[in-house]
Amino acid sequence: MKIKSKIWIETEEGILISEGRVQLLKLIAETGSLNKAAKAMNLSYQKAWKLVDVSNKAASSPLIATQVGGSKGGGTVLTPYGESLITSFESINAACWEFLDEQLKKHSL
Numbered sequence: 001m002k003i004k005s006k007i008w009i010e011t012e013e014g015i016l017i018s019e020g021r022v023q024l025l026k027l028i029a030e031t032g033s034l035n036k037a038a039k040a041m042n043l044s045y046q047k048a049w050k051l052v053d054v055s056n057k058a059a060s061s062p063l064i065a066t067q068v069g070g071s072k073g074g075g076t077v078l079t080p081y082g083e084s085l086i087t088s089f090e091s092i093n094a095a096c097w098e099f100l101d102e103q104l105k106k107h108s109l
Contacts, residue, residue, distance in 0.1 A: 032075040
């Protein structure tokens with residue numbers, strides 16, 4: 001038997017971070033591109049941008065930054081705040097799963 005749950009963190013302005021947004025941010029870090037990250041998740045660029053934009057508006061600092069220059073042109077990188085948000089969310093999420101698993105074991109279902 002398994003227990004299932006999804007968590008996200010939101011502010012008055014909207015969703016700050018969720019599992020899907022973590023995946024998108026990790027792909028941005030991996031590919032250096034919001035467009036490539038969106039394609040990897042089968043999202044339109046517009047949808048991916050909207051997800052990041054809502055998170056940026058809900059955040060205390062931007063999650064991504066645009067790099068200009070280089071031989072390949074610009075790109076997108078995570079900010080230190082974006083990186084720390086992923087780490088914090090993953091830690092909270094893991095703790096939630098442990099708690100839920102413990103709760104399930106306490107009950108005879």
